[in-house]
Amino acid sequence: xxxxxxxxxxTNWHKPxxxxxxxxxxxxxxxxxxxxxxIVREAHRKWREEADYPDAIPQAQPR
Numbered sequence: 001x002x003x004x005x006x007x008x009x010x011t012n013w014h015k016p017x018x019x020x021x022x023x024x025x026x027x028x029x030x031x032x033x034x035x036x037x038x039i040v041r042e043a044h045r046k047w048r049e050e051a052d053y054p055d056a057i058p059q060a061q062p063r
Contacts, residue, residue: 002034009035014047 005015014032016039021030028041029050038050 005034009037012048012052014039014049016041016047 008014009032014037015034016030017033018030021028021041030039030047031037032039032047039047040050040052042048
């Protein structure tokens with residue numbers, strides 16, 4: 001099952017760590033559970049890499 005998750009991340013379909021998702025004033029952002037990349041919510045249940053959204057407000061790094 002893990003291989004399908006990694007394939008999903010390679011195709012830019014990420015799974016957020018819902019406990020650490022934050023609202024930054026413009027959009028929701030967090031990190032992917034599978035690949036740990038910074039992600040931004042594009043729409044309901046659609047999360048994309050933060051690098052794909054240059055106008056997104058940068059998020060603080062987790063401690």
